[in-house]
Amino acid sequence: MGTSVNTRGARPWWRTLILWIDSNSVVDNPKEGIDYVRILPFIGMHLMCFGVFWVGVSPIAVGVAIALYLIRMFAITGFYHRYFSHRAFKTSRLVQFIFAVIGSSSVQRGPMWWAAHHRGHHRHSDTELDPHSPNSGFWRSHVLWFLQQENFATRQERVRDWAKFPELRALDSYDLLVPVLLAVSLFFFGGWVAEQFPASGTSAAQMLIWGFFVSTVALYHGTFTINSLAHRFGRRRYETGDTSRNNALLALITLGEGWHNNHHRYPASARQGFYWWEYDITYYLLRLMAAVGLIWDIRPVPERVLAQGRSQGQTKDRPNDQAANPTPNNPVNHSDS
Numbered sequence: 298m299g300t301s302v303n304t305r306g307a308r309p310w311w312r313t314l315i316l317w318i319d320s321n322s323v324v325d326n327p328k329e330g331i332d333y334v335r336i337l338p339f340i341g342m343h344l345m346c347f348g349v350f351w352v353g354v355s356p357i358a359v360g361v362a363i364a365l366y367l368i369r370m371f372a373i374t375g376f377y378h379r380y381f382s383h384r385a386f387k388t389s390r391l392v393q394f395i396f397a398v399i400g401s402s403s404v405q406r407g408p409m410w411w412a413a414h415h416r417g418h419h420r421h422s423d424t425e426l427d428p429h430s431p432n433s434g435f436w437r438s439h440v441l442w443f444l445q446q447e448n449f450a451t452r453q454e455r456v457r458d459w460a461k462f463p464e465l466r467a468l469d470s471y472d473l474l475v476p477v478l479l480a481v482s483l484f485f486f487g488g489w490v491a492e493q494f495p496a497s498g499t500s501a502a503q504m505l506i507w508g509f510f511v512s513t514v515a516l517y518h519g520t521f522t523i524n525s526l527a528h529r530f531g532r533r534r535y536e537t538g539d540t541s542r543n544n545a546l547l548a549l550i551t552l553g554e555g556w557h558n559n560h561h562r563y564p565a566s567a568r569q570g571f572y573w574w575e576y577d578i579t580y581y582l583l584r585l586m587a588a589v590g591l592i593w594d595i596r597p598v599p600e601r602v603l604a605q606g607r608s609q610g611q612t613k614d615r616p617n618d619q620a621a622n623p624t625p626n627n628p629v630n631h632s633d634s
């Protein structure tokens with residue numbers, strides 16, 4: 298970690314390849330715009346999904362794809378987001394590491410990179426400093442932001458609290474390692490199933506395409522909707538000074554993250570569905586983990602915030618409620634506490 302690649306002046310394309318292996322090698326003077334060599338794996342992930350036309354489909358391959366979507370979505374929402382970005386509960390170093398590894402198999406970089414950018418989003422919501430401001434257009438907020446060279450490096454100053462864990466720093470630097478291990482394991486698992494249960498209709502390649510590529514790409518776009526759609530479509534309960542919204546459909550596909558206006562109102566809470574009818578599967582699973590002692594000190598939503606929400610009801614839009622008018626109510630600092 299930390300081989301310093303000098304990025305002053307033109308960087309030959311082959312030096313960018315080093316970044317695929319050691320993400321932290323880029324540190325100085327990132328160029329503006331999209332780095333096409335660096336994003337080839339991201340494009341490749343999408344192209345590989347077309348492999349379904351060659352490898353066919355079987356119930357077990359689709360089942361594995363769905364299971365991996367759900368498990369990894371929980372690792373992203375419960376741990377990358379609520380734990381690593383907002384410290385909404387406490388856990389042991391072992392559980393922290395296990396879910397950092399599962400999260401890292403989602404091919405959304407390491408936990409420190411993810412948390413650093415997300416903390417920036419809360420601190421500078423919808424402004425120019427927001428890495429995925431919705432004001433920069435749908436595609437920028439959905440995917441283009443992390444394809445820019447300037448957002449490749451982890452903003453270390455925002456995640457100093459995690460830097461003391463060498464295992465987390467390693468996951469951040471070598472962020473392709475876990476995804477590659479998952480892909481290879483799925484390939485061999487598919488081959489084993491095909492051999493043991495020929496009637497299952499699966500194969501090594503089929504398990505790889507469905508279990509890794511299709512599942513991961515679905516997981517990508519499910520996660521990214523919170524940065525793009527959840528700042529555009531839905532209802533607002535709180536005047537948060539940004540464009541965040543509550544959206545029941547997005548809460549379904551992201552296991553509870555769609556209550557995004559709630560979340561911007563009080564980011565420090567482990568809970569994003571504030572009321573019983575706002576289903577928040579991530580929160581239910583976290584409660585389950587707390588019940589068996591795997592996590593503890595879950596941070597609740599303060600009663601005053603719940604009472605404020607009850608008295609206001611939800612509206613589709615609130616007038617004069619844009620990023621240009623931040624309110625004192627916006628507790629952005631909770632994200633870093």
Ligand SMILES: [Zn+2]
Binds near residue numbers: 418528541
């Ligand atoms: Zn947001």
Ligand SMILES: [Zn+2]
Binds near residue numbers: 382383419560
């Ligand atoms: Zn957040």
